[in-house]
Amino acid sequence: MNRAWREDALPWLVSIALLICWEFGCRAFKVPDFVLPRPSQIALALANNLGTLMFHATHTLVSTLIGFGLAIVVGGFLGVFVGSSRLIYKAIYPLLVGFNAVPKVAIVPVLVVWFGIGTVPGVLTAFLLSFFPIAVNVATGLATVEPELEDVLRSLSATRADIVLKVGLPRSLPYFFASLKISITLAFVGAVIAETMASNEGIGMLIVQASSNLRIPLVFAALTVIAAMSVVMYAVFAVIEGRMTGWATRRVDFGIGG
DSSP, X not given: OOHHHHHHHHHHHHHHHHXXXXXXXXHHTTOOTTTSOOHHHHHHHHHHTHHHHHHHHHHHHHHHHHHHHHHHHHHHHHHHHHHTOHHHHHHHHHHHHHHHHSOGGGTHHHHHXXXXXXXXXXXXXXXXXXXXXXXXXXXXXXXXXXXXXXXHHHHTTOOHHHHIIIIIHHHHHHHHHHHHHHHHHXXXXXXXXXXXXXXXXXXXXXXXXXXHTTOHHHHHHXXXXXXXXXXXXXXXXXXXXXXXXGGGOOSOOSSSOO
């Protein structure tokens, strides 16, 4: 068994061990289903409600990806704008931090007033949670270009635009792709938060509905689906990161893929 195979198998082995402990722990202590269902019960609820779960998961996935796409565009451009000038960086960066500190769950009722119940609040909440890491990481990548390197480039008649396009943006790519892995998981969180408060469809709505009826195994099945989608999307962006920024990576990513 080589080292690479062991590293790939380790997350699965740990997950299986945790599930076994969970199963037998619930059986040994006779934990009621409405408190903490066993993994076998969650799997049964997943199988019995697969159609319903897939319907609501599709709605959540679409809302998440739309909001995440907006976050990539807005966060990327904002990051370039903020990071391309030290003066702008110092002026706007604190505002971004302050905005990110606002609990997004408190914004959802406002979005409902503005746009009504439906998909739009979920899309916007996913966007609001996911654009900040993208903007900050791109800005940081641009802002950390060494002053000595900028001086050398200016001595070669390079303009500020040349420095940003030819040096700053390539330097910020590892930051950008790393932020995508974080932001996609936050986008799922934002979409589900909005669905629990302002939607007739989606995993968040299903969780609220199932918990109100004490169908806790279905709640955990829904959480399993959203976790699985997040892991898959994280893995997708981890692969893209490895392909696009392999030149900047000295070791295997501590995540999914490698």
